[in-house]
Amino acid sequence: MNLLLLEDADFVAADRAILRDRRLKHLHEVHQAASGDRLRVGRLNGLMGSGTLLRLDATEAELQLQFDQPPPAKLPxxxxxxxxxxxxxxxxxxxxxxxxxxxxxxxxxxxxxxxxxxxxxxxxxxxxxxxxxxxxxxxxxxxxxxxxxxxxxxxxxxxxxxxxxxxxxxxxxxxxxxxxxxxxxxxxxxxxxxxxxxxxxxxxxxxxxxxxxxxxxxxxxxxxxxxxxxxxxxx
Amino acid sequence: MNLLLLEDADFVAADRAILRDRRLKHLHEVHQAASGDRLRVGRLNGLMGSGTLLRLDATEAELQLQFDQPPPAKLPxxxxxxxxxxxxxxxxxxxxxxxxxxxxxxxxxxxxxxxxxxxxxxxxxxxxxxxxxxxxxxxxxxxxxxxxxxxxxxxxxxxxxxxxxxxxxxxxxxxxxxxxxxxxxxxxxxxxxxxxxxxxxxxxxxxxxxxxxxxxxxxxxxxxxxxxxxxxxxx
Known part of the structure; x- marks a missing residue:
């Protein structure tokens, strides 16, 4: 997972999301992430940017988000x-x-x-x-x-x-x-x-x-x- | 398996081989082969050619072989x-x-x-x-x-x-x-x-x-x- 991909249902505000599923598990087990870490994020069918982990525990991860970059071009x-x-x-x-x-x-x-x-x-x-x-x-x-x-x-x-x-x-x-x-x-x-x-x-x-x-x-x-x-x- | 690959141990004569392993199973189950069928064959680290199934039963396949073609070139x-x-x-x-x-x-x-x-x-x-x-x-x-x-x-x-x-x-x-x-x-x-x-x-x-x-x-x-x-x- 080189990009943390967020869906509409993950957002609790325009610039904030909470994760509870396989992505939470991945943050713990593969990224061994901690509060304060910055991650590459993307919004499904939208822009890419970065997210800061505000909080990470066994049940939830909360991210502060900033989207400022278009995804790469598709092939024709x-x-x-x-x-x-x-x-x-x-x-x-x-x-x-x-x-x-x-x-x-x-x-x-x-x-x-x-x-x-x-x-x-x-x-x-x-x-x-x-x-x-x-x-x-x-x-x-x-x-x-x-x-x-x-x-x-x-x-x-x-x-x-x-x-x-x-x-x-x-x-x-x-x-x-x-x-x-x-x-x-x-x-x-x-x-x-x-x-x-x-x-x-x-x-x-x-x-x-x-x-x-x-x-x-x-x-x-x-x-x-x-x-x-x-x-x-x-x- | 687009080529039946034969190893030294399979040969019972210069132009004849007997198979008993996974390749026999593959001939039965995937190729649904029968006596008389011609198959593409290759000799491991050697030439390619064709083989005629002389005999095919539950335990053995016997092939008559002819090798006449070099394998494709490798990449440099x-x-x-x-x-x-x-x-x-x-x-x-x-x-x-x-x-x-x-x-x-x-x-x-x-x-x-x-x-x-x-x-x-x-x-x-x-x-x-x-x-x-x-x-x-x-x-x-x-x-x-x-x-x-x-x-x-x-x-x-x-x-x-x-x-x-x-x-x-x-x-x-x-x-x-x-x-x-x-x-x-x-x-x-x-x-x-x-x-x-x-x-x-x-x-x-x-x-x-x-x-x-x-x-x-x-x-x-x-x-x-x-x-x-x-x-x-x-x-």
Whole structure:
């Protein structure tokens, strides 16, 4: 936790907040904080700044707050991801939030196991929890938007063309395709497939929606590695 | 497992192998393989090729093998990593092997918790197991070399200068430094710090050994994200 992220419910005045949950525990156990300490803070979806610990005991921490700094810029990106297996999903949500992806679409694909859609990690509170961990790690305050699209075809036919319009549309896909471009200057719509890859029908549909296949070399990476690798190349 | 990796002990003839362990289980449960199937295979530290399943039952799989293809090239890189916490170490070892790092140095740092050095994941067989998972994922056969350096100063003073000589030496470190370069043409020696970063003394010592600090922007990434991000930028 490199940023103490505060939500509306934490505030008892415009410049004062009280914490009682996992963040209190973290202040004690990891930061080994004490009254008078100054900490980096952020207001969820708002500014960042600093907080002074007025009081810290076993049940509560009270902070005096000052917000004066905008959060870091987001990447100009919509990321489409074939729904990963639940354990991987948690880490990927953190990575996506940490790296500054503003919009994530979790999409179905032929090779996504149906059971993955049943995971409790897709519930809004569970998604939010992982995204907040990523924001706290990277020092950002703005929650990414997450869209859940359980039907590939209607999303890709009806909604993706508008999302991809005026952007560089790319599909990460192994094969005889151009390499993924580096350090692009424009907004990007990027689709990353499931373990085993998109099936040819899906690649065709993504192409029709304006996304061109690009490859990353002979090595096949896990999705949780492919995401940071592709983002680091593109931006 | 995108490559079935065979070790010397698996061979019953120059072109024939028998499997009985986790790989047999994987053939049954994940690949749902059957006699006659052709699979991508590799010989540990050797060539890649294809294998035909002659026989597959509950206790054994027998393969007819043909090796005709070199493994993918490694990156021209020595990666120094402050020893990560054990859970993260496992994933990082897989990532390092999957991305083609030929040499990894696990190094002490002031901010590495002493208990991390006690983990059973540092034992040679445990290291090897994770590296092999990474090779199987990415389709490579050549095990990276892993050096374990529990003492920062003697390693950085006495051995690092020779490793870093004739390479582009870099330390990933947040701060007012040049951004990490992109798509470099030369060999690299790259040092990545622990959670919380190298301490100033360590940055000074790494500089003296020929490594220059570079930064990755305002966002603080977990080590397991910073590794693929830095490698994707550099190569």
């Amino acid at each position: 990106l919509t990321l489409l991801l074939a729904l990963p297996r639940p354990k991987m999903l948690k880490r990927i949500l953190q990575t996506v939030a940490a790296m500054g992806v503003p919009r994530l679409v979790l999409l179905n694909s032929y090779r996504v196991e149906k059971s993955f859609w049943q995971t409790p990690f897709l519930e809004p509170a569970a998604l939010r929890e992982q995204l907040i961990l990523g924001l706290e790690q990277a020092r950002d305050t703005v929650l990414p938007e997450v869209l859940i699209e359980k039907r590939f075809k209607p999303f890709v036919e009806d909604r993706l063309p508008a999302i991809a319009a005026e952007t560089l549309g790319l599909v990460g896909h192994p094969g005889d395709y151009p390499p993924c471009p580096r350090a692009v200057e424009q907004a990007v719509t990027l689709a990353i497939g499931p373990e085993g890859g998109w099936i040819p029908y899906e690649v065709d549909k993504l192409r029709e929606a304006g996304l061109q296949p690009v490859q990353l070399g002979a090595r096949i990476l896990r999705v949780e590695t492919a995401v940071p690798v592709l983002l680091a190349r593109l931006f | 890189l020595t990666l120094l990593l402050a020893l990560p916490r054990p859970k993260m170490l496992k994933r990082i070892l897989q990532t390092v092997a999957a991305m083609g790092v030929p040499r990894l140095v696990l190094l002490n740092s002031y901010r590495v918790e002493k208990s991390f050095w006690q983990t059973p994941f540092l034992e040679p067989a445990a290291l090897r197991e994770q590296l092999i998972l990474g090779l199987e994922q990415a389709r490579d056969t050549v095990l990276p070399e892993v050096l374990i350096e529990k003492r920062f100063k003697p390693f950085v003073e006495d051995r690092l200068p020779a490793i870093a000589a004739e390479t582009l030496g870099l330390v990933g470190h947040p701060g007012d430094y040049p951004p990490c370069p992109r798509a470099v043409e030369q060999a690299v020696t790259l040092a990545i710090g622990p959670e919380g970063g190298w301490i100033p003394y360590e940055v000074d010592k790494l500089r003296e050994a020929g490594l220059q600090p570079v930064q990755l922007g305002a966002r603080i990434l977990r080590v397991e994200t910073a590794v693929p991000v830095l490698l994707a930028r550099l190569f």
